[in-house]
Amino acid sequence: MIHVEKLVKRFGEVEAVRDVTFTAPDGRITGLLGPNGAGKTTTLRMISTLVAPTAGAAVVDGVDTRSDALKVRASLGMLSDARGLYARLTARENIAYYGDLRGLTKSQVAGAIDKFADWLDMRPLLDRRTDGFSQGEKMKVAIARALVHDPRNVVLDEPTNGLDVMTTRALRDVIRRLRDAGKCVLFSSHVMQEVTALCDEIVIVARGEVVASGTPEEIRAASGRDTLEDAFVHLTGVEVEP
Numbered sequence: 642m643i644h645v646e647k648l649v650k651r652f653g654e655v656e657a658v659r660d661v662t663f664t665a666p667d668g669r670i671t672g673l674l675g676p677n678g679a680g681k682t683t684t685l686r687m688i689s690t691l692v693a694p695t696a697g698a699a700v701v702d703g704v705d706t707r708s709d710a711l712k713v714r715a716s717l718g719m720l721s722d723a724r725g726l727y728a729r730l731t732a733r734e735n736i737a738y739y740g741d742l743r744g745l746t747k748s749q750v751a752g753a754i755d756k757f758a759d760w761l762d763m764r765p766l767l768d769r770r771t772d773g774f775s776q777g778e779k780m781k782v783a784i785a786r787a788l789v790h791d792p793r794n795v796v797l798d799e800p801t802n803g804l805d806v807m808t809t810r811a812l813r814d815v816i817r818r819l820r821d822a823g824k825c826v827l828f829s830s831h832v833m834q835e836v837t838a839l840c841d842e843i844v845i846v847a848r849g850e851v852v853a854s855g856t857p858e859e860i861r862a863a864s865g866r867d868t869l870e871d872a873f874v875h876l877t878g879v880e881v882e883p
């Protein structure tokens with residue numbers, strides 16, 4: 642479970658996150674939805690221990706990110722983007738390298754690679770060097786790499802960016818499988834349709850603050866609008882992407 646409480650992050654004069662409080666429970670898919678610059682990535686980076694909060698707390702499975710970052714990292718998988726793959730290594734070697742860093746045995750690594758090869762339909766890619774991979778192919782490797790240690794908490798920053806329809810569908814299936822296995826899944830998006838297609842709970846952020854949270858129906862009803870899209874525009878003051 643991920644809980645953030647009155648989270649604040651300032652970069653000099655810029656207040657990227659002003660006041661963010663929410664809980665992403667186990668066995669649920671929670672979507673952090675907001676327009677560009679709302680503070681989603683900064684929030685996820687604080688949860689993942691990559692940046693320290695200016696104030697407030699991010700707590701993962703009861704552990705505060707500032708008191709024991711290593712313990713938090715062990716129970717969390719973070720996908721930020723598909724950059725940083727080793728071009729000279731094959732997909733399999735890239736994933737195995739992260740498995741080694743996480744302290745997995747060879748058979749645990751082999752099992753994880755086998756699982757993701759099926760889930761993401763990436764078996765033909767496994768023994769090719771990632772140099773020259775398409776955006777979607779790189780993303781598949783990045784997902785397997787981020788989740789190789791089977792973390793209880795899964796954090797995905799705009800995971801469907803640049804993916805085609807088939808790969809997006811495969812990724813959604815993976816996210817649902819993780820939810821059904823009882824994991825806490827938290828992902829960010831600026832695309833409302835993406836979030837409504839997948840999420841059990843939605844947290845809407847705008848200008849660094851939570852402006853609404855709940856199930857899609859709760860948010861729509863609380864806003865007094867006919868559709869979630871109208872609610873989103875009303876709450877954030879931003880037009881929805883087509």
Ligand SMILES: Nc1ncnc2c1ncn2[C@@H]1O[C@H](COP(=O)(O)OP(=O)(O)OP(=O)(O)O)[C@@H](O)[C@H]1O
Nearest residue numbers: 652655657675676677678679680681682683684831
């Ligand atoms: N390292 C940094 N230094 C200065 N400002 C930053 C830094 N990181 C983020 N910001 C600013 O903080 C605000 C929130 O950025 P953030 O990347 O968290 O938003 P986001 O909701 O993820 O947006 P997007 O959907 O565009 O990725 C933006 O105004 C951004 O310019």
